[in-house]
Amino acid sequence: MRVGFLQTVPEFGEKERNLERVAELLEGVSADLLVLPELFSTGYLFTDSKELEALAEPFPGGPTSQFLAEIAARHDIALVAGVLEKEGSRYFNSAVAVEPGGSLEVYQKVHLFREEKRWFVPGTRFKIARLKDVAVGLMICFDWFFPESARVLSLMGAQILCHPSNLVLPHCQRAMVTRCLENRVFAITANRAGMELRGGNHMAFTGASQITSRAGEVLLQGPDEGEGLGVVDIDPQQALDKRLTPENDLFLDRNPECYKILTDVSHGRAVS
Numbered sequence: 001m002r003v004g005f006l007q008t009v010p011e012f013g014e015k016e017r018n019l020e021r022v023a024e025l026l027e028g029v030s031a032d033l034l035v036l037p038e039l040f041s042t043g044y045l046f047t048d049s050k051e052l053e054a055l056a057e058p059f060p061g062g063p064t065s066q067f068l069a070e071i072a073a074r075h076d077i078a079l080v081a082g083v084l085e086k087e088g089s090r091y092f093n094s095a096v097a098v099e100p101g102g103s104l105e106v107y108q109k110v111h112l113f114r115e116e117k118r119w120f121v122p123g124t125r126f127k128i129a130r131l132k133d134v135a136v137g138l139m140i141c142f143d144w145f146f147p148e149s150a151r152v153l154s155l156m157g158a159q160i161l162c163h164p165s166n167l168v169l170p171h172c173q174r175a176m177v178t179r180c181l182e183n184r185v186f187a188i189t190a191n192r193a194g195m196e197l198r199g200g201n202h203m204a205f206t207g208a209s210q211i212t213s214r215a216g217e218v219l220l221q222g223p224d225e226g227e228g229l230g231v232v233d234i235d236p237q238q239a240l241d242k243r244l245t246p247e248n249d250l251f252l253d254r255n256p257e258c259y260k261i262l263t264d265v266s267h268g269r270a271v272s
């Protein structure tokens with residue numbers, strides 16, 4: 001399976017231009033599955049709710065879903081992309097998964113970062129999408145900081161973690177090595193690059209999109225700055241084998257009886 005990332009530098013609020021640029025960058029692409037960054041068509045740093053109202057769309061049903069479906073059909077490619085979703089009167093930082101002729105799957109980001117908490121409602125469940133006959137686990141950016149995200153998706157059967165991102169903190173790329181190693185899954189982190197300076201807020205996004213193998217090897221890394229398209233061949237079937245040694249299967253060796261505190265809603269504060 002040929003999988004990859006498209007690292008972009010979106011311009012805030014310029015949805016049409018951002019979509020056009022993605023179409024240009026994908027001209028002639030040959031891949032089965034490609035991941036685009038978080039909020040790839042809108043940009044990240046919102047300053048008021050009017051901006052959300054102007055830029056958000058329902059998924060499916062809006063121009064960005066239509067764009068993704070057209071690109072998927074044109075290149076016979078499956079896509080995972082971060083989008084600004086409107087559902088009723090609520091906004092979500094979401095990832096959508098599409099493949100040619102398939103239905104659109106939506107994951108709403110569970111772990112919101114900083115000011116995202118002002119704008120978005122957190123999602124309530126992780127999601128697997130079946131793309132090109134492979135189980136793809138959807139997570140978005142800051143979800144990486146919570147090892148439960150990758151673990152839950154892997155236990156749900158994910159073979160590849162698709163991870164649209166707008167990273168600003170260091171260490172994610174190295175953390176994804178561990179996430180892949182401990183779950184024996186592949187990961188595609190599609191990060192954006194560039195800066196946004198809006199309403200007195202400033203964010204510098206770190207690029208270096210990454211494809212990581214189920215053995216924790218960095219198979220490909222994008223540039224720290226600017227756009228980049230990276231594609232590698234992987235065998236996602238390998239992710240179904242959780243054996244580390246002949247005696248150790250990483251999933252069968254788990255001991256959930258010892259992990260109950262993970263689902264304690266007091267967040268582990270009341271440990272005795």
Ligand code: ACM
Nearest residue numbers: 113141142166168
């Ligand atoms: C992030 O979750 N966009 C840092």
